[in-house]
Amino acid sequence: MSQELIDLVVDMREEEAVKLAEKLLDEGVEPLSLLDDCRTALGIIGDRFAAGECFVPELILAGEMLRQIGAMVKPRLAAGGGEEQKKLGRIVFGTVEGDIHDIAKDIVVFMLDINGFEVMDLGVDVPVAKFVEAVKEFKPQVVGLSGFLTLAYDPMKNTVQALVDAGLRDSVKVMIGGGQMDDQVAAYAKADAYGKDAMAAVTLSKGWVGAK
Amino acid sequence: MPKPENFESLTPDQKRQARLDAWINHEGIEFKDPGAENSYRERARLFADVFQMKKPARVPVAIATGFAPFHYAGYSCKDAMYDTDKLGKAMKKFHVDFMPDTAASAGLYVPGQVLELLDYKLYHWPGHGVPENTSYQCAEAEFMKADEYGAYMSDPSDYFIRTYLPRVMGALGPWKELPPFTDLLELPFIPWGMLPFGLPHIQETFKKLMKAGELSLEWAGKVAAIDNDIVTSLGLPVYQGGFSKAPYDVIGDTLRGTRAMMLDTFRRKKEIIEAAERIVPFMVRMPYGAYRWGSSPTVFFPLHKGADSFMSPKVFKELYWPSFKAVMLELIKDGMIPFLFVEGSYNQRLDLITDPDIPAGSTIWYFDKTDMKEVKKHLEGWACFSGNFPSSLLKTGTVDQVKEHCTQLLDDLAGNGGYYMVNGAVLDEMNPENLHAYVETVKSYR
The missing domain is CATH 3.20.20.210 (TIM Barrel)
Structure with a gap:
C-alpha cells in the first residue's frame, strides 16, 4: 500500500499521482496493490462527496486518474493473474426511453462499480423492453433508472410496470434518480426509492443486498 | 411612451x-379590445412591482413552459418544431385555458427544418435523435478541443467561423478551409481572399445558409403573429x-x-x-x-x-x-x-x-x-x-397536494412582496387539473 498515492489521488493531484504510480510500477511494486490504493482513495472521495465536501468534478477526475493508472497496470498483470474482486451484487442501470442524458448516469454507474457492484450499463434512451430483457438475463438485485427531464416520469413508470407484467418486479428493487426526480416521482413510478446522487445510489443498493 | x-x-x-x-x-402594441389592454397593464404592473421588491396588488403566477402546451393540445413535440399552425393553435389554447399572468413566447420552439438543413449537432430534437414526443436535448461534445483555448481567446469570431461552426454544423463543414477574413487588407489581396468562394462545395454552404435564412424569416413572422395574438387578445405580457x-x-x-x-x-x-x-x-x-x-x-x-x-x-x-x-x-x-x-x-x-x-x-x-x-x-x-414549485407535483401529485404546496410557499415567501410564483423546471408534462389548481390558488391568494 502506498499512502502517498492514496493521498495524491484524494487531493486531486492528477499529474503527481500518475507519475508516482508509474514510478512504483517501475520499482516492482505489485501492480494490483496500486488499484487497491486507488479504490481506497475513491472510497474516501465518495465519503467526502456524500458529506458535501467534494463535488462531481472530483468524482470525474478521480475516475480519470483511475483510468490512467488502470491502463498502466493492465499490461503488467500476469495473464490470468489478479483475482476478481468479490462482487456485492448485480445492478442493471440505464437512462430511460426518450432521455439521452448520460453524465449523471455514468457517474452513478462508476461509483456503483467502484463500490463493488457488477453493473450492466444499458446506456441512454433505453426502451422498456430492453430493461426487461436485461433483468431476465443478468438477474440483478437492483434496477437503476436515470432521467433528467420531466418527460422521463412516464417512461420510468412504464419500465416498472413492464417489470410487473413480466413477473420480475418482486425479484428486484428499483431506484430512480436524476435532474427533476424526487420522492413524489418515485411513488408515481412505483419505484422503491429515489436517490439524490451517486452515493445515495450506492447506499440504497448496499442496503438492498445486505452489504455494509 | x-x-x-x-x-x-x-x-x-x-x-x-x-x-x-x-x-x-x-x-x-395594439390591443384587440380595451379589456385586454387593461389586463396587460395590470399584469405587467404586478411583475414590475415584484421585480422592484414592492408588494404587488396580488402575487402573480407564471408557468415555465416546455412542451406542455403540445401534449395538452394533443400534438407531439415534433409538431411544435415542424408545424407553425399547430404551434399557434397549441400556444393559444394553453394560454386561453390556463391564463397565467404572463405569456410564453412561441419563439422557444425553433424550426426543425432549419436545424436539419444546417445539420446542427449540439442538440437532438424530436424525431431527430430523440423520439417525436420528447423535448429537444443537449448532446454535448468537445466542439472546442482542450488545447484550443488560446486560439479561441485570440480571436473568438474567427474561431467561431473557421473552427467551431464547421464542427457544430455539418452544413458549414467546408468553412474550415476558409482563409481568415483579416487577410483582406489591401487591393492586391482581394481576389486571393475571394478564391475559396468560387469553389462549388463552399458555395453550397452559402446556398444552405440562405435557405436556412429564408425558413427562419418565415418562421419568425409566424411566431411573432402567434405571440402578438396571445398578448393583444388575452392581455398577457411577455415578461x-x-x-x-x-x-x-x-x-x-x-x-x-x-x-x-x-x-x-x-x-x-x-x-x-x-x-x-x-x-x-x-x-x-x-x-x-x-x-x-x-x-x-x-x-x-x-x-x-x-x-x-x-x-x-x-x-x-x-x-x-x-x-x-x-x-x-x-x-x-x-x-x-x-x-x-x-x-x-x-x-x-x-x-x-x-x-x-x-x-x-x-x-x-x-x-x-x-x-x-x-x-x-x-x-x-x-x-x-x-x-x-416542483414540476413533479404538476404531473404526479393530486389537486389537493398542489393547492397545499402552493399555499405553503405563498405563506412562507410572499408576505413582504418581491416574490412571484413559478414552477422550478420547464414543464413538459402535467395533469391539467393540477395546473388549473396551481394557477387559481396563486391568483386567489391574498
Whole structure:
C-alpha cells in the first residue's frame, strides 16, 4: 500500500499521482496493490462527496486518474493473474426511453462499480423492453433508472410496470434518480426509492443486498 | 411612451424605471379590445412591482413552459418544431385555458427544418435523435478541443467561423478551409481572399445558409403573429425579454461540454478565467439583439454549470462568478434586469450571489430546486425571487397536494412582496387539473 498515492489521488493531484504510480510500477511494486490504493482513495472521495465536501468534478477526475493508472497496470498483470474482486451484487442501470442524458448516469454507474457492484450499463434512451430483457438475463438485485427531464416520469413508470407484467418486479428493487426526480416521482413510478446522487445510489443498493 | 431623449444621462435606477414603464405602457402594441389592454397593464404592473421588491396588488403566477402546451393540445413535440399552425393553435389554447399572468413566447420552439438543413449537432430534437414526443436535448461534445483555448481567446469570431461552426454544423463543414477574413487588407489581396468562394462545395454552404435564412424569416413572422395574438387578445405580457449566458456556461455548455469542462477546472484553470473574461462583452451585447424599446427589459440567463453539485463554493467564486457578475453589472448599468434561472440548486451559494456590488432591486432570481426559505432569508430586501414549485407535483401529485404546496410557499415567501410564483423546471408534462389548481390558488391568494 502506498499512502502517498492514496493521498495524491484524494487531493486531486492528477499529474503527481500518475507519475508516482508509474514510478512504483517501475520499482516492482505489485501492480494490483496500486488499484487497491486507488479504490481506497475513491472510497474516501465518495465519503467526502456524500458529506458535501467534494463535488462531481472530483468524482470525474478521480475516475480519470483511475483510468490512467488502470491502463498502466493492465499490461503488467500476469495473464490470468489478479483475482476478481468479490462482487456485492448485480445492478442493471440505464437512462430511460426518450432521455439521452448520460453524465449523471455514468457517474452513478462508476461509483456503483467502484463500490463493488457488477453493473450492466444499458446506456441512454433505453426502451422498456430492453430493461426487461436485461433483468431476465443478468438477474440483478437492483434496477437503476436515470432521467433528467420531466418527460422521463412516464417512461420510468412504464419500465416498472413492464417489470410487473413480466413477473420480475418482486425479484428486484428499483431506484430512480436524476435532474427533476424526487420522492413524489418515485411513488408515481412505483419505484422503491429515489436517490439524490451517486452515493445515495450506492447506499440504497448496499442496503438492498445486505452489504455494509 | 417613447424612449426619453435624455436616456443616456439617466442613472441606472432611472433607466430601469423608464424601461419598465415603457413595457407596462406597451409601447408599440395594439390591443384587440380595451379589456385586454387593461389586463396587460395590470399584469405587467404586478411583475414590475415584484421585480422592484414592492408588494404587488396580488402575487402573480407564471408557468415555465416546455412542451406542455403540445401534449395538452394533443400534438407531439415534433409538431411544435415542424408545424407553425399547430404551434399557434397549441400556444393559444394553453394560454386561453390556463391564463397565467404572463405569456410564453412561441419563439422557444425553433424550426426543425432549419436545424436539419444546417445539420446542427449540439442538440437532438424530436424525431431527430430523440423520439417525436420528447423535448429537444443537449448532446454535448468537445466542439472546442482542450488545447484550443488560446486560439479561441485570440480571436473568438474567427474561431467561431473557421473552427467551431464547421464542427457544430455539418452544413458549414467546408468553412474550415476558409482563409481568415483579416487577410483582406489591401487591393492586391482581394481576389486571393475571394478564391475559396468560387469553389462549388463552399458555395453550397452559402446556398444552405440562405435557405436556412429564408425558413427562419418565415418562421419568425409566424411566431411573432402567434405571440402578438396571445398578448393583444388575452392581455398577457411577455415578461421574458432578451437572452444571455454566464461566460463560464458558454465554455461549458457550448464549447467544451460538462465532463471536459469539469476536468479543465483542475487542468486549465487560468485559461478558463481568461476565456471567461474574453466572453464578457459578447454576453453583454447579446440580449440587445431581441430588445426593442417597450419590450421586457429582463435578460434571461439559464445558469447551468455553477450549480451546487457541479463545483465547490470556492471554485464557483473563482471561476464562475467574476465574469458572470461583470456581465450583470454592465446590463444593470444600462437599466436592463438580469433574470437569473438557477437550474439545479444554489443552496451553498446564497451568501456568494448576494454580492454587495450588485445593487438592490436590480436582479430577478428564479430557482429550480434551491431551499426557498433560505432563499428568502438571504435575498429578501436585496432582490426579487421566485421558483421551486416542483414540476413533479404538476404531473404526479393530486389537486389537493398542489393547492397545499402552493399555499405553503405563498405563506412562507410572499408576505413582504418581491416574490412571484413559478414552477422550478420547464414543464413538459402535467395533469391539467393540477395546473388549473396551481394557477387559481396563486391568483386567489391574498
